[in-house]
Amino acid sequence: MNYVPVAVVTGATRGIGRAIASLLSRKGLACVLIGSSAESVRRVRVGEQLHFTHPFQKHRALAIDLARWPEWTGESRFWGVDFSGGETAGAVAGEAREGSFRLFPGPREQLWETPGAHYFVSLLVNCAGVSQHSLSVRTGPAQIQRIMNLNFASCVSLSNLAAKQMLHTVRQRVPPQHCVAPYVSPCIVNISSVLGAPQMAIPGTTVYAASKAALSQYTRVLTQEVTSWGVRAACLEPGLVSGTDMTNELGADAQRQLVDGLIGLPTQTPEDVAAAVWQVYAGENAREDMQ
Numbered sequence: 001m002n003y004v005p006v007a008v009v010t011g012a013t014r015g016i017g018r019a020i021a022s023l024l025s026r027k028g029l030a031c032v033l034i035g036s037s038a039e040s041v042r043r044v045r046v047g048e049q050l051h052f053t054h055p056f057q058k059h060r061a062l063a064i065d066l067a068r069w070p071e072w073t074g075e076s077r078f079w080g081v082d083f084s085g086g087e088t089a090g091a092v093a094g095e096a097r098e099g100s101f102r103l104f105p106g107p108r109e110q111l112w113e114t115p116g117a118h119y120f121v122s123l124l125v126n127c128a129g130v131s132q133h134s135l136s137v138r139t140g141p142a143q144i145q146r147i148m149n150l151n152f153a154s155c156v157s158l159s160n161l162a163a164k165q166m167l168h169t170v171r172q173r174v175p176p177q178h179c180v181a182p183y184v185s186p187c188i189v190n191i192s193s194v195l196g197a198p199q200m201a202i203p204g205t206t207v208y209a210a211s212k213a214a215l216s217q218y219t220r221v222l223t224q225e226v227t228s229w230g231v232r233a234a235c236l237e238p239g240l241v242s243g244t245d246m247t248n249e250l251g252a253d254a255q256r257q258l259v260d261g262l263i264g265l266p267t268q269t270p271e272d273v274a275a276a277v278w279q280v281y282a283g284e285n286a287r288e289d290m291q
């Protein structure tokens with residue numbers, strides 16, 4: 001039996017999440033990507049966000065509007081696209097099948113029924129996020145709700161769903177020698193922001209910064225709750241990440257203000273953040289692997 005770790009990555013259609021999905025799929029993980037709509041999910045491409053490195057690797061892209069929290073938490077199946085590689089490792093050509101799919105497997109179910117393969121949930125990366133475009137007094141209720149639902153509340157619900165799957169993974173006792181990628185204990189990685197740090201106070205980021213501060217603190221406490229189960233939780237707090245739609249939408253003035261506010265902090269690329277996620281997840285295995 002071949003044991004295949006599964007990573008769930010939100011915000012994987014663009015920007016940082018896209019770079020994370022690309023790296024994880026190149027490392028041999030089966031990936032479940034989440035985007036906000038059918039339109040964005042249909043833009044997911046094998047050879048860009050997704051790669052195939054072994055014959056048991058599968059991927060899935062699901063349309064879930066995470067700003068519709070808590071409504072989406074009551075749904076068990078979502079519209080999406082399932083990707084299968086070719087017969088040989090490294091094959092780019094493959095099958096893409098549209099349908100209604102589960103995000104996490106139900107009891108006694110697998111995400112994919114593939115002879116000779118067993119899939120287990122090993123990593124959740126909460127990366128989807130939305131920024132703020134005005135001062136607090138000009139930020140209306142709908143925008144506040146959107147920021148909090150996407151940047152914080154959905155991350156909590158996904159962490160809860162994933163933690164239950166991960167507990168099951170730990171109890172299954174995956175034999176590391178039969179794992180197609182380095183076997184490590186399951187992990188939740190939340191992408192917060194340096195703007196959530198207590199010493200950062202940049203005008204125009206009030207609600208966004210509060211949502212990220214909440215996510216960082218949530219992750220710190222969650223770590224204490226899940227460690228005894230053999231599950232890890234960690235938070236990354238990048239500074240300005242260049243080249244993503246979120247950064248580009250800020251406009252030149254806001255970007256300058258941010259760079260001034262983040263003085264001394266280097267600008268990162270989406271690939272830098274993806275490498276940091278891999279470092280957190282793979283730990284000791286990551287060093288030799290990234291060389």
Ligand code: NDP
Nearest residue numbers: 011013014015016035036040066067128129241244245246
């Ligand atoms: P982008 O704007 O480039 O990408 C945002 C991603 O989130 C897209 O995949 C988008 O999907 C998804 N998303 C947006 N709204 C929803 C929704 N309602 N439901 C589901 N998915 C949604 O952002 P970045 O890549 O720049 O940022 C990624 C994360 O990193 C965010 O959490 C951000 O706060 C954080 N961050 C970013 C920094 C930066 O400088 N860029 C710095 C520090 C942290 P779709 O394509 O479907 O819209």
